[in-house]
Amino acid sequence: MIAIFKKEFLxxxxxxxxxxxxxLFILLTGLYVWVFPSYSVLEQTIxxxxxxxxxxxxxxxxxxxxxxxxxxxxxxxxxTLELLVTKPLSSSQIVFGKYLAAVSIVAMTLxxxxxxxxxxxxxxxxxxxxxxxxxxxxxxxxxxxxxxxFSAVGxxxxxxxxxxxxSFLLSGTINLIAYIGFELLAEKKQxxxxxxYIIEGLGCKAHxxxxxxxxxxxxxxxxxxxxxxxxxxxxxxxxxxWPYLKQL
Amino acid sequence: MLVLDRVSKxxxxxxxxxxxxxxxxxxxxxxxxxxxxxxxxxxxxxxMGFLRPNRGSVKVNGLDVQANLKRTRQQIGxxxxxxxxxxxxxxxxxxxxxxxxxxxxxxxxxxxxTIHLVGLQREAHKKIGQLSKGFKQRVGLAHALIxxxxxxxxxxxxxxxxxxxxMEVRARLREIAIDKAIILxxxxxxxxxxxxxxxxxxxxxxxxxxxxxxxxxxxxxxxLEATFAHYTSSKTSVxx
Numbered sequence: 001m002i003a004i005f006k007k008e009f010l011x012x013x014x015x016x017x018x019x020x021x022x023x024l025f026i027l028l029t030g031l032y033v034w035v036f037p038s039y040s041v042l043e044q045t046i047x048x049x050x051x052x053x054x055x056x057x058x059x060x061x062x063x064x065x066x067x068x069x070x071x072x073x074x075x076x077x078x079x080t081l082e083l084l085v086t087k088p089l090s091s092s093q094i095v096f097g098k099y100l101a102a103v104s105i106v107a108m109t110l111x112x113x114x115x116x117x118x119x120x121x122x123x124x125x126x127x128x129x130x131x132x133x134x135x136x137x138x139x140x141x142x143x144x145x146x147x148x149x150f151s152a153v154g155x156x157x158x159x160x161x162x163x164x165x166x167s168f169l170l171s172g173t174i175n176l177i178a179y180i181g182f183e184l185l186a187e188k189k190q191x192x193x194x195x196x197y198i199i200e201g202l203g204c205k206a207h208x209x210x211x212x213x214x215x216x217x218x219x220x221x222x223x224x225x226x227x228x229x230x231x232x233x234x235x236x237x238x239x240x241x242w243p244y245l246k247q248l
Numbered sequence: 249m250l251v252l253d254r255v256s257k258x259x260x261x262x263x264x265x266x267x268x269x270x271x272x273x274x275x276x277x278x279x280x281x282x283x284x285x286x287x288x289x290x291x292x293x294x295x296m297g298f299l300r301p302n303r304g305s306v307k308v309n310g311l312d313v314q315a316n317l318k319r320t321r322q323q324i325g326x327x328x329x330x331x332x333x334x335x336x337x338x339x340x341x342x343x344x345x346x347x348x349x350x351x352x353x354x355x356x357x358x359x360x361x362t363i364h365l366v367g368l369q370r371e372a373h374k375k376i377g378q379l380s381k382g383f384k385q386r387v388g389l390a391h392a393l394i395x396x397x398x399x400x401x402x403x404x405x406x407x408x409x410x411x412x413x414x415m416e417v418r419a420r421l422r423e424i425a426i427d428k429a430i431i432l433x434x435x436x437x438x439x440x441x442x443x444x445x446x447x448x449x450x451x452x453x454x455x456x457x458x459x460x461x462x463x464x465x466x467x468x469x470x471x472l473e474a475t476f477a478h479y480t481s482s483k484t485s486v487x488x
Contacts, residue, residue, distance in 0.1 A: 003348035007337070014336040014375075079332030083391075086296045086326050087349045088318040243299055 004089070004097025005104070012067055012105060021066035022109050026116075028059045033117055047125050048132070052117055053139040053212055057146050057205070060106070061175045064147060067105045068154025069168040071098045072239075077162045081242065091239040095232060099155055106147030110140060135214040142211035145224040146204055150175045152231035159238045159245075178227075179204045249274050249399055249429045250295065255304035257290050257453075264290045266453040267304065272429045274398065277421075279444035279461075280433045283480050287453040288433045289329050292403050295431075296326050308399060322350060325392030329403040329433075331385055335377030339368060339387055342376060343394055350395035358394060366390045366420050382413030389420060400430040406439055418442055437472040447472075451480045 012018040032039045032051040039051035075081035084094060122131050154171035161167050182203025186196040200206045204227075207220040238245060250272040257265040265287040272278050282288050293299040295306050297313045297320060306313040308320040334342055340359060347355035363372045366386040371379055376387055385405060392400060405421075406414055414436070421430065421443055434440060440447060440461070447464055449457035456479045457464070468475040 003345050006348075007334070007341075007345045010341055011334065011336050078335075079328065079330050080334055082293075082298065082328045083326075083332055086298050086321060086328070087346075088321040088351070089349055090318075243293070 001093045001097040001100070004084075004094060005100045008071065008098050008101030009104060011070070012101065015070075017066055017070075018105075021063045022105075022112070025056075025059050025063045025109055026112060028062075029056055029113060029117075033121070041121055041124065047121065047129065049117060049121055049136060049139070052113065053143070056113070056143055057179055057208060058176075060109075060143065060147055061150055061172055061179065063109055064102065064106060064150040064154050065168045065171040065175070067102045068151055068158050068171060069164045070158070071102065071155055072159035073161050073164045073167040076159070076242075077164075085239070085242060091236045094239055095155065095235045099151060099232060099235075102151035102155060103148055106151060107144065110143055110147065114140060132214075135212065138214035138216070139212040141216075142208040145211065145221070146179070146208055149178070149204060149224050149227045149231075152228045152235070153178065156231045156235040156238070159235055159242070179208075182206075249276075249309060250431070251307045252291070252295070253305050253307070255291070255294060255301045255306060257287070257294060257299060258302050263453050265294070265301075265450075268450065268453065268455050269304075270448050270455060270458050272399070272431055274427070274429050275425075276446055277425050277430045277432060277444045279440035279447045280431050280450075281435075281440065281447060281476060282450040286450045286480070288450065289403055290453075291450070292326075292328075292401050292431070292433065295401055296324060297321065322395065323397050323399060325395070325397035325400045327388045327392045327400075327402045327405055330407070331388040331405070333376050333384060333387055333391075336375065338375050339363070339372045339379075339390075342387065343390055346391045346394045352395050358396070362390045362394050365393065365423065367416070380413075381408055382410070382416060385409060385413065385417055386420065389417070389424075393424060398428055400424070400428055402430065402432045404433055404435070406434050406436050414439065437476060441470075441472055449476065449479050456480065 029052050032055045033049070034040055034042065037043045041047065041049070041051065072081065075084060118131065118136065125131065153174050157170040157174065158167045161170065180203065183200050183205050185191075186199040191199055204224075207223045210217055210220050252268055252270055254267045254269050255265055256263065256267050268287070268291060280288055280291070290299060294301050295308070295313065297317045300314055308323055311320050313320045337345070343359045343362065344355060347358060352358050363369055366389050368383065368386050368390060371383050376384065379387065389405070392402070405417060409417060418439060421432075432444065444461055446460050447457060448455065464472070464475055468478065
């Protein structure tokens with residue numbers, strides 16, 4: 001599993017798309033934190049990293065889809081998946097190795113923002129005023145759980161297709177719907193009163209926002225873990241049947 | 249070392265491999281021949297446990313492949329058709345990966361030994377994508393040999409090589425073959441004559457020939473292309 005992890009990590013950073021997707025994440029979140037006047041911390045009276053945590057999940061979908069799109073799709077297209085599945089490795093070792101690499105890329109990306117945005121925003125504060133580190137820690141944990149969930153989805157979609165671009169689009173669409181789609185659907189008038197709460201709870205955003213408040217609820221953590229286990233299990237099942245699979 | 253016992257593989261109603269039996273022993277270099285679509289790659293994939301036979305069994309050193317996937321794969325080196333490689337990895341990175349997943353003890357030493365064995369010393373610092381086709385073929389061979397397997401399955405290792413590269417691969421295979429069993433699928437009859445002791449020919453998934461090269465040449469003359477056509481041409485009825 002560690003060997004697969006290392007290979008995936010080397011391959012991600014062996015291609016320009018690896019660096020480009022992380023740079024894009026920093027650039028896009030940076031625009032919201034520093035530049036766009038409606039969100040920029042420089043224009044606000046209350047010092048917080050809220051603009052970052054509001055927009056980061058959307059841009060994280062980009063990074064994760066770029067990291068996972070090639071993981072199986074490229075191997076299928078290039079024929080190297082046959083090399084991999086004929087090694088003395090189990091399907092779960094292959095999937096977990098690749099998943100670990102994707103999650104590490106997410107962790108690295110988030111860490112980069114934590115060591116740049118947090119101290120720089122803190123530096124803007126008046127003497128004696130401190131950022132709410134409790135909620136920042138919660139929000140980073142929520143972002144990481146989101147990244148882990150997006151990665152499991154991306155890994156699963158990557159094995160269904162041979163084209164990296166289709167994998168990117170499929171993973172991006174599913175993750176976007178999972179994140180924000182349910183909340184938007186819950187706004188329908190017919191759902192007002194009871195169903196809107198339930199439908200919103202099906203999406204990732206409600207659980208992410210709950211964790212971001214700094215309240216660690218077991219239900220929220222369980223929600224993400226259940227999604228991760230579901231998609232990784234599906235990926236393992238598909239890898240086991242890959243020689244018989246008709247990929248798109 | 250390798251025993252196929254009445255192995256069959258169906259794709260829907262189509263029989264890709266039909267009750268195929270043959271065995272390979274240590275020191276054998278077997279030319280595994282057949283027209284395109286005869287079932288050679290399917291057979292090799294069943295030996296690797298990549299495809300599950302519908303009937304019959306494949307055993308490697310007495311172990312049923314499907315029941316002992318990890319253990320049998322540790323004893324086989326496999327070069328799949330088309331020599332798929334990770335082009336964005338460096339040669340040593342790729343071999344380190346292959347050594348690690350096959351549990352090679354002292355991988356650093358073994359990687360250098362294998363690089364030397366296949367003659368990759370001057371190219372080992374490059375990315376695989378930068379190499380010529382001949383050197384890529386050597387990387388594929390190195391990858392198949394890294395865990396020092398006693399059975400080598402090579403699916404068209406000569407495909408797309410120029411005459412010089414063919415001679416190089418031939419020389420490497422001769423060196424490697426001393427203490428191993430090798431099954432070699434190819435369409436190049438001169439390579440079979442130069443390398444193999446035995447020839448197995450299949451047609452429409454069925455075994456049509458399993459003879460030593462000497463026997464075949466005695467029966468049909470030196471022209472292996474004509475012998476191959478004799479056994480596999482659709483106009484010819486073949487008796488075993």
